[in-house]
Amino acid sequence: MSLIDVDGLDVHYGELQVLWDVSLEVREDDSVVSIVGPNGAGKTTLLKTLSGILTPTNGRVEVLGQDVTEAPSDDIVERGFVQVSEERNLFGDLSVEKNLRMGSFTKREAFEENRDMVFEMFPVLEERRDQKARTLSGGEQQMLAIGRGLMAEPKVLAFDEPSNALAPQLAEQVFETIEEISDDVTVVLIEQHVDRALGLADRGYLLENGRIQTEGTGEELLHSDAIKEGYLRG
Numbered sequence: 040m041s042l043i044d045v046d047g048l049d050v051h052y053g054e055l056q057v058l059w060d061v062s063l064e065v066r067e068d069d070s071v072v073s074i075v076g077p078n079g080a081g082k083t084t085l086l087k088t089l090s091g092i093l094t095p096t097n098g099r100v101e102v103l104g105q106d107v108t109e110a111p112s113d114d115i116v117e118r119g120f121v122q123v124s125e126e127r128n129l130f131g132d133l134s135v136e137k138n139l140r141m142g143s144f145t146k147r148e149a150f151e152e153n154r155d156m157v158f159e160m161f162p163v164l165e166e167r168r169d170q171k172a173r174t175l176s177g178g179e180q181q182m183l184a185i186g187r188g189l190m191a192e193p194k195v196l197a198f199d200e201p202s203n204a205l206a207p208q209l210a211e212q213v214f215e216t217i218e219e220i221s222d223d224v225t226v227v228l229i230e231q232h233v234d235r236a237l238g239l240a241d242r243g244y245l246l247e248n249g250r251i252q253t254e255g256t257g258e259e260l261l262h263s264d265a266i267k268e269g270y271l272r273g
């Protein structure tokens with residue numbers, strides 16, 4: 040059984056089609072699957088479709104063998120697919136701890152245990168547990184968004200450009216955190232930092248203009264002409 044199985048997705052915003060016949064798979068033995076491509080390729084649209092925020096006009100999405108094409112987002116979270124969105128979607132006026140609580144709505148009974156696990160991973164969040172989310176630095180907000188995603192005990196955790204708007208050193212820390220998380224949870228990583236994302240990936244997909252152009256192991260993609268010519272410099 041695949042963790043995620045996507046078959047033939049077409050997605051529109053009104054009349055405007057942005058995804059064409061997109062198929063992909065996340066397998067149980069994948070630790071990181073990366074989806075790379077330029078700005079505007081449709082990466083966020085794809086992730087929103089997988090997480091039930093958008094409904095495709097054609098095609099099918101399965102999570103853990105269950106058809107969730109028309110399912111609401113909460114059901115998809117409950118099944119084990121959680122995303123850390125590009126905007127991070129924190130509750131700015133709520134404390135760090137309350138934001139973590141919001142992430143645990145499907146696993147309330149395990150709140151304290153999971154919170155302590157998140158605090159262990161990100162000690163700075165424990166130091167700031169009573170501080171409002173909007174007063175955290177960009178890097179700390181990204182940690183909180185990741186921590187909140189972990190509170191739902193995902194089987195698959197998807198990241199939409201997690202290094203976006205972070206200084207290089209912080210971005211590097213985020214990639215290291217993602218690598219650590221991928222020891223326990225399968226990660227779907229959406230990135231414009233193509234070399235870093237494919238370096239971490241067991242398998243990857245290149246999305247361009249709303250279509251999957253190439254797929255393969257991370258290694259194969261890094262050495263493919265499509266990636267070398269379009270995305271890697273130097």
Ligand SMILES: Nc1ncnc2c1ncn2[C@@H]1O[C@H](COP(=O)(O)OP(=O)(O)O)[C@@H](O)[C@H]1O
Pocket residue numbers: 052055057076077078079080081082083084085
């Ligand atoms: N809410 C929306 N309404 C209309 N068009 C949108 C909307 N969101 C994104 N788009 C368009 O869909 C295309 C893909 O966008 P997006 O999925 O955000 O790409 P990426 O995440 O790869 O940068 C772009 O052309 C973008 O302008």
Ligand SMILES: [Mg+2]
Pocket residue numbers: 082083084125199200
């Ligand atoms: Mg995007």
